Amino acid sequence: MNWRRFARIIHRDLGYLIVGTTIVYAISGLAMNHARDWNPDYAVIKRIERVDASALPEKPKREEAKAFLQSIGIDARFKTAYPESQSTIKLFYEGGSAIIDRSSGEVQIEELRRRPVLHLFNRLHRNPGRWWTWFSDIFCIGLLIVSISGIILLPGKNGITRRGGILTAAGILLPTLLVIINL
Amino acid sequence: MLRNKSTVPGSGVVFGTALFALAALGLPNICAASEHAASKNYDHAPSSCTPTCSVLSAVELLERGDEYAGKEVSFDGLLIGACLHGGRKGFIKDSDGEMDGFLRVDIGGKAKPFTQDNVGEIIRVSGTLVEKRIDAAYLDRWEAKAIEQAKQHKKEEECKHACPEGEEEAKVLERIKEYRAALAASSKGYLSSFSFAADGWTIVTEQVE
Numbered sequence: 001m002n003w004r005r006f007a008r009i010i011h012r013d014l015g016y017l018i019v020g021t022t023i024v025y026a027i028s029g030l031a032m033n034h035a036r037d038w039n040p041d042y043a044v045i046k047r048i049e050r051v052d053a054s055a056l057p058e059k060p061k062r063e064e065a066k067a068f069l070q071s072i073g074i075d076a077r078f079k080t081a082y083p084e085s086q087s088t089i090k091l092f093y094e095g096g097s098a099i100i101d102r103s104s105g106e107v108q109i110e111e112l113r114r115r116p117v118l119h120l121f122n123r124l125h126r127n128p129g130r131w132w133t134w135f136s137d138i139f140c141i142g143l144l145i146v147s148i149s150g151i152i153l154l155p156g157k158n159g160i161t162r163r164g165g166i167l168t169a170a171g172i173l174l175p176t177l178l179v180i181i182n183l
Numbered sequence: 184m185l186r187n188k189s190t191v192p193g194s195g196v197v198f199g200t201a202l203f204a205l206a207a208l209g210l211p212n213i214c215a216a217s218e219h220a221a222s223k224n225y226d227h228a229p230s231s232c233t234p235t236c237s238v239l240s241a242v243e244l245l246e247r248g249d250e251y252a253g254k255e256v257s258f259d260g261l262l263i264g265a266c267l268h269g270g271r272k273g274f275i276k277d278s279d280g281e282m283d284g285f286l287r288v289d290i291g292g293k294a295k296p297f298t299q300d301n302v303g304e305i306i307r308v309s310g311t312l313v314e315k316r317i318d319a320a321y322l323d324r325w326e327a328k329a330i331e332q333a334k335q336h337k338k339e340e341e342c343k344h345a346c347p348e349g350e351e352e353a354k355v356l357e358r359i360k361e362y363r364a365a366l367a368a369s370s371k372g373y374l375s376s377f378s379f380a381a382d383g384w385t386i387v388t389e390q391v392e
Contacts, residue, residue: 035267042299059279079303079388080261083280092303112299126269 004153011149018142021135028125031118041119042112049107053100058083065091069098072107238307241286242277248377252314258379259307259387260286262297270296275379278305287378294383305388310381317374319366322359329355 031040049072056068059081066078069091079092084099091098096111127133151160151168158164241260244251260275263285273288288308290296333352366374 032268039267041267080278080305082261082263082276082278094300097303114300 004155007149007153011146011153014142014146014149018139018146021139022143024121024124028118028121032122032125039112040115040122042114045111045113047109049109050105051107053102053105053107056089056100056102058089058102060089060091068100069093072098072109074098074109240277241275242279242281244312244379245282245286245377248312248314248375251312252375252377253311255309255311257307257309259305262302262304262306265297265299265302267299270298273297273301273306275306275308288381288384289378290384291380291382294381297384301386304386306384307387308379308381308384310379310383313378313380315376315378317362317366317376318372319363322362322366326356326359329359 028040034040051072053068057064060068062078062081065081069076069078074093074096076096077094079094081089081091084090087101087103089100089102091100095113096109098110099108101107124132127136151164154160154164156162160168239247239251239256239258241258244256244258261278262273263276264274266272271290273290275286275288276282288310291310329352333356362374366372
């Protein structure tokens with residue numbers, strides 16, 4: 001078996017093996033790259049309601065806060081309450097929060113819904129533990145091998161000495177240029 | 184509910200200074216910029232303090248910041264926010280709303296990070312109170328940097344469209360002015376900005392209610 005054939009086999013089989021993890025990193029990378037514009041882990045649902053909140057004390061007791069939340073249709077587990085300002089109270093509950101303006105009766109409700117698959121992908125991307133460090137190290141080595149074997153496996157006009165070489169150089173030069181310009 | 188009472192004169196300045204660097208940069212920026220800085224490893228195990236043992240409140244910790252700076256302590260506070268990127272930074276207030284600002288908690292390498300599900304819980308945090316001293320030289324450097332950034336910002340904006348100089352930088356300069364005034368009034372010759380390097384934390388909402 002010549003070395004080019006060996007590179008092809010390695011490139012093919014390792015490529016199959018790492019495709020799943022590559023997708024995890026690519027999708028979560030896209031999602032987290034735009035974390036300034038959206039929440040990649042949670043969908044944030046906001047709504048405003050108007051109620052009579054005049055009976056709600058400035059520092060509500062646990063039972064009073066719970067009863068208030070139930071009165072606006074929130075049955076989730078109550079966590080805590082704290083006065084945000086002189087006229088507003090923030091009530092935290094499982095899955096969200098409500099800011100109540102006691103004078104105007106305006107209630108700003110913000111609920112978080114975890115994005116099921118994307119949240120998991122993002123968690124892996126951020127490295128949830130030592131076990132993932134080992135796995136992702138192996139994945140990265142695999143990615144390097146796939147890259148290097150990809151460079152050398154094709155002979156001829158599409159190989160690294162001609163068209164492939166030009167494209168590889170462009171792929172290195174473009175980020176290098178961006179770094180020089182911006183950093 | 185936690186019941187904290189601020190009794191130390193000038194505690195507003197202490198809380199203000201705790202907020203100082205954070206407010207100037209904005210919460211999202213802090214999360215992004217110092218994510219890696221927070222990944223320092225801590226060798227200590229999380230506090231095994233039970234709900235009945237003596238634990239400080241966030242207010243008490245900041246009121247007596249000079250005393251506790253650099254020491255290992257445990258305190259209770261309300262988690263009002265956590266960084267979206269990794270959750271290694273959290274922001275603590277007291278549940279009575281007496282703190283002007285908030286205390287930033289940086290989670291060490293071995294402790295579990297915060298998630299958005301933890302926001303709104305009262306947590307017990309163990310670790311070390313970190314003091315950053317803000318003196319005249321620090322403010323001079325900060326001001327020079329803000330002026331430079333304002334110039335840079337203006338230059339960039341002029342290229343795109345005629346726009347007045349950056350509002351953010353103006354706010355920073357205004358804040359620096361406020362801190363100069365607070366520094367002049369301080370007998371210590373510096374202002375203290377506190378953050379907390381946590382090596383462990385646990386939810387105690389039900390225990391302290």
